[in-house]
Amino acid sequence: MARAGVTAERLTQAAAELADEIGFQNVTISALARAFGVKPAALYSHVKDIQDLRIRVAKLALAELAERAATALAGRSGKDALVAFANAYRAYAKKHPGRYAAAQLELDYETAVDSAAARHSEMTRAILRGYDLPDPAQTDAVRMLHSTFHGYVSLEMSGGFRHTPRSVEESWERTLDALDAVLRNWPHQSGGASDG
Amino acid sequence: MARAGVTAERLTQAAAELADEIGFQNVTISALARAFGVKPAALYSHVKDIQDLRIRVAKLALAELAERAATALAGRSGKDALVAFANAYRAYAKKHPGRYAAAQLELDYETAVDSAAARHSEMTRAILRGYDLPDPAQTDAVRMLHSTFHGYVSLEMSGGFRHTPRSVEESWERTLDALDAVLRNWPHQSGGASDG
DNA sequence: AGTCCTTCTTAAAGGTTGTAAGCAACTGAT
DNA sequence: ATCAGTTGCTTACAACCTTTAAGAAGGACT
Numbered sequence: 001m002a003r004a005g006v007t008a009e010r011l012t013q014a015a016a017e018l019a020d021e022i023g024f025q026n027v028t029i030s031a032l033a034r035a036f037g038v039k040p041a042a043l044y045s046h047v048k049d050i051q052d053l054r055i056r057v058a059k060l061a062l063a064e065l066a067e068r069a070a071t072a073l074a075g076r077s078g079k080d081a082l083v084a085f086a087n088a089y090r091a092y093a094k095k096h097p098g099r100y101a102a103a104q105l106e107l108d109y110e111t112a113v114d115s116a117a118a119r120h121s122e123m124t125r126a127i128l129r130g131y132d133l134p135d136p137a138q139t140d141a142v143r144m145l146h147s148t149f150h151g152y153v154s155l156e157m158s159g160g161f162r163h164t165p166r167s168v169e170e171s172w173e174r175t176l177d178a179l180d181a182v183l184r185n186w187p188h189q190s191g192g193a194s195d196g
Numbered sequence: 197m198a199r200a201g202v203t204a205e206r207l208t209q210a211a212a213e214l215a216d217e218i219g220f221q222n223v224t225i226s227a228l229a230r231a232f233g234v235k236p237a238a239l240y241s242h243v244k245d246i247q248d249l250r251i252r253v254a255k256l257a258l259a260e261l262a263e264r265a266a267t268a269l270a271g272r273s274g275k276d277a278l279v280a281f282a283n284a285y286r287a288y289a290k291k292h293p294g295r296y297a298a299a300q301l302e303l304d305y306e307t308a309v310d311s312a313a314a315r316h317s318e319m320t321r322a323i324l325r326g327y328d329l330p331d332p333a334q335t336d337a338v339r340m341l342h343s344t345f346h347g348y349v350s351l352e353m354s355g356g357f358r359h360t361p362r363s364v365e366e367s368w369e370r371t372l373d374a375l376d377a378v379l380r381n382w383p384h385q386s387g388g389a390s391d392g
Numbered sequence: 393a394g395t396c397c398t399t400c401t402t403a404a405a406g407g408t409t410g411t412a413a414g415c416a417a418c419t420g421a422t
Numbered sequence: 423a424t425c426a427g428t429t430g431c432t433t434a435c436a437a438c439c440t441t442t443a444a445g446a447a448g449g450a451c452t
Contacts, residue, residue, distance in 0.1 A: 003399060003448065025221075030439060042400050044441070106354045118359065139362040140370040144344065146356070147371070151347025152339070158302045160342070163314065166335040174336040174383075175343070182378040187370075199417070199430060226408060238431050240410070 004038045008046045011036075012056040019057060019098025027098070029053070054105060061099035062116040068092050069123050078130035079180045085127055086149055086176055093153040100153070120146070131183040141183060148179060200234045204242045207232075208252040215253060215294025223294070225249070250301060257295035258312035264288050265319050274326035275376045281323055282345055282372055289349040296349070316342070327379040337379060344375060 014035055019027045029050055033040040047053045072088035073081055093100040107117065124142045133141055152175060155161060161168050210231055215223045225246055229236040243249045268284035269277055289296040303313065320338045329337055348371060351357060357364050 006399080028439065029441090038399090039401060040440075041402085041442085045399055050440070104350075104354060117356075121359070136362060136366070137370065139360055140367040141374075143348070143351075143357060143367045144371040144374055147347030147351055148340065148344045149347070150351060151343030151345070154300075154350065155339075155343055155346060158300060160313075161339060163317070164335055166332060170332070171336040171339045174333065175340040177383045178337075178340055178378045181381065181383045182374045185377065185381070187373045187377045202430080224408065225410085234430090235432060236409080237411085237433085241430055246409070 004036050004042070006036055006038060006042065006046055008056065011043065011046055011053065012060055015053055015057050016060055016096070016099050016102070019102060020096050021098070024054075024057070024098045024101035027053075027057075054102065055107065055111060057099065057102040058105040058107065059111075059116070061096070061103040062120070064096075064099065065089065065092050065103060066116040066119040066123070069120070073123060073126060079176075081127045081130055082145075082180055082183070083176050085123065086172075086179075089149050090153050090156075090172065093157065097157060100157075104150075104154075128183070131186070133183070133186055137186055141186065145179065148175065200232050200238070202232055202234060202238065202242055204252065207239065207242055207249065208256055211249055211253050212256055212292075212295050212298070215298060216292050217294070220250075220253070220294045220297035223249075223253075250298060251303065253295065253298040254301040254303060255312070257292070257299040258316070260292075260295065261285065261288050261299060262312040262315040262319070265316070269319060269322060275372075277323045277326060278341075278376055278379070279372050281319065282375075285345050286349050286368070289353065293353055296353075300346075300350075324379070327382070329379070329382055333382055337382065341375065344371065 011032060015027050015032055018032060018035065022031075029043050030040045032053070033043055036042075043053075047056070068088045068091075069085055072084040076084050121142060124145055125138065127145070128138055128141055131141075152172065156168055161171070207228065211223050211228055214228060214231060218227070225239055226236045228249075229239055232238075239249075243252070264284045264287075265281055268280040272280050317338060320341055321334065323341070324334055324337055327337075348368065352364055357367070
């Protein structure tokens, strides 16, 4: 038989494309083998098992996302940077839902550290450079930003906003306005109850 | 053979418990049948297929979450309400990770409407009663709050915050402070770039 | 050509979902 | 109390997926 030229890299790439088309959970060794015109067992020469494949796709997605975000961030600061980063994040997730789902995979500590996950935190920190936040608050803000971006995109994609007529685009923009506002005026200490 | 007394309700309940123990994705018809001491095929008398089972667990989780949130909200307003709701949400997710994962299932429009999903929006709106937001902004704020809660809990549970020493508890509280602050002072129109 | 490593196939075991046929148990009527 | 009907469960089976093992074929290098 002529060799199909399968490599771990091509498998990962094809798995990512397949994930965007049919969903990350539906990417199987069998389906991937079919796409390459080989038998399922052939893939085990290049990939340890399906979990290994999933982790490779996750790393690919994290790297791609980090690159888009870095590009979006270049030469911007303050709210410009915030909006550009957030839009790049959301655009990637919507364009590559399978990859984005992969990026949410639980990675063990070692894997996560040497993957692009750390770069994300650094970039989110870069956004905050335009706002003036002392150190523990900076980490809190990074976590809040990441949470809001991920949460919004995640709920939007799973249809959580479809029950209300309000434009999802508009809400996204107003959410970014709100984040900008709160970053410019980060609460100093735990306040009491609101009094309007 | 003596009958095992399987019903759709008991199956759903057991599936939810199993999901919390071994993960929602690992709840299989086979595993559930094993837990009931019956053969897998027996479950198909009570449940259409595995997707049907998953949807039932999702609805259960949404109903439980709504109930906890409603209890937390009772008799509170303003920041008290915000914090109580958010903590109830997060506590449920951490105590019942499998159920919480189920609640994130994509539900078709019909299913979502008659499930407790709508109640969540209403409750989040109830939180906002203490803050004074005009109508389109209210929806935007609801979406932002839900996004932040879900995003934070989701990232926290998938280990996204483990790479930084800062206390996850502290960040959560500061995030709630920030949300309270931005709700009290919701930006009126899309502002320009930040100027510090 | 011969050797060796790698890639791919075949074969097979074990797990999963789901359907169909049949038997066993409970129900309610006579 | 027995008999029919319904329901719940089992067995049997088809189809699919994952993974391992053994062997054949491709390509490189001597």
